[in-house]
Amino acid sequence: SQQGEEDPQALSIQEGENATMNCSYKTSINNLQWYRQNSGRGLVHLILIRSNEREKHSGRLRVTLDTSKKSSSLLITASRAADTASYFCATGPTSGTYKYIFGTGTRLKVLA
Amino acid sequence: AAGVIQSPRHLIKEKRETATLKCYPIPRHDTVYWYQQGPGQDPQFLISFYEKMQSDKGSIPDRFSAQQFSDYHSELNMSSLELGDSALYFCASSDQETQYFGPGTRLLVL
Numbered sequence: 001s002q003q004g005e006e007d008p009q010a011l012s013i014q015e016g017e018n019a020t021m022n023c024s025y026k027t028s029i030n031n032l033q034w035y036r037q038n039s040g041r042g043l044v045h046l047i048l049i050r051s052n053e054r055e056k057h058s059g060r061l062r063v064t065l066d067t068s069k070k071s072s073s074l075l076i077t078a079s080r081a082a083d084t085a086s087y088f089c090a091t092g093p094t095s096g097t098y099k100y101i102f103g104t105g106t107r108l109k110v111l112a
Numbered sequence: 113a114a115g116v117i118q119s120p121r122h123l124i125k126e127k128r129e130t131a132t133l134k135c136y137p138i139p140r141h142d143t144v145y146w147y148q149q150g151p152g153q154d155p156q157f158l159i160s161f162y163e164k165m166q167s168d169k170g171s172i173p174d175r176f177s178a179q180q181f182s183d184y185h186s187e188l189n190m191s192s193l194e195l196g197d198s199a200l201y202f203c204a205s206s207d208q209e210t211q212y213f214g215p216g217t218r219l220l221v222l
Contacts, residue, residue, distance in 0.1 A: 033210065042202060043213040088154060099168040100145065100211055102154045
């Protein structure tokens with residue numbers, strides 16, 4: 001069964017607005033990563049946040065991690081039409097495993 | 113920078129046939145992962161290899177097998193193909209922290 005659950009499953013916003021996606025997970029993690037996937041394409045790594053970090057920024061991306069609530073959020077500021085894609089969170093392997101677990105993804109549509 | 117290479121990019125097979133997918137990881141990455149992604153679904157972890165040894169197993173059917181070779185490339189062998197095996201198959205390699213994905217192989221089973 002999937003570890004990560006993301007909400008919303010689909011999000012439609014206007015260009016220039018901010019988009020927030022959430023991810024919850026069930027077990028302890030070493031890190032959590034966010035990926036973007038354009039339709040039918042490969043997954044592109046966006047950002048990694050380690051379990052001892054609370055917030056991380058990369059360009060227009062801001063990721064938070066709350067290990068007490070086992071949740072993370074991805075904020076895309078000043079969205080562009082090119083941000084239209086599916087966004088997945090994946091929880092990184094804990095000690096003794098080499099397995100990443102993906103959430104169900106949020107389909108973001110940015111309208112021009 | 114070198115990326116993960118997968119071949120073939122597209123594959124069409126008949127039911128009950130076999131297929132072999134290949135993955136060439138980023139140089140010096142010691143871990144390779146295979147994922148299956150059905151239409152509209154999230155990627156499902158199949159199997160991983162660390163230093164040429166199987167390290168983790170996910171929801172990989174018994175009809176599938178995989179291995180990692182001495183040059184670190186990996187192959188996913190799929191036998192007795194079923195219609196439900198039609199999906200995107202991704203390979204990823206990692207430097208123990210971040211996974212980098214290949215472009216995927218789109219398999220269509222008719």
